[in-house]
Amino acid sequence: MFFIKRELPIRHVVACIYGLETYSRLQSWLTDPKSPNYSEMSGISGGFIFTIFLMIMKVRFLWWPFHPAGYVLTASGSLAILWFPAFISWLIKSAVLRFGGAKQFRMAAPFFLGLILGDYALGCLWSIIGIIFKMPTYIVWH
Secondary structure (H helix, E strand, O other), rough: OOOOOOOHHHHHHHHHHHHHHHHHHHHHHHHHHOOOHHHHHHHHHHHHHHHHHHHHHHHHHHOOOOOOHHHHHHOOHHHHHHHHHHHHHHHHHHHHHHHHHHHHHHHHHHHEEHHHHHHHHHHHHHHHHHHHHHOOOOOOOO
8 A cells, every 4th residue: 555644745745656656567577477468579679670770860961850869759758848948959959050060060069968967967966955954856857
């Protein structure tokens, strides 16, 4: 049975539910194993091969418009939440490629990767501060 204390803020309840879902799934796999589902495995294999194809095309041809991350975002349903940041990223990338070319694009890539790394680093820092001071802080939902 799963009990939730009434004093917990909603974000802690959500975190408990996500953890519960993960371990419940693992428990069901270990205690009641199922036979292999070949249609699911073929679908997963097809998606993997298609993602590898997108990655190879993206690496070989700079002009290739489709990115493997876009395929993953649309397949997972995350694009319903992240459509605007993805659009802004595409808009900035298009502007840099059009007005600066491939050389400027390669020079700008570390800056934008640093923005992403900084977001994760600050999320980790605030989580550590929250653990030290035993108070809820910034939550990273990535």
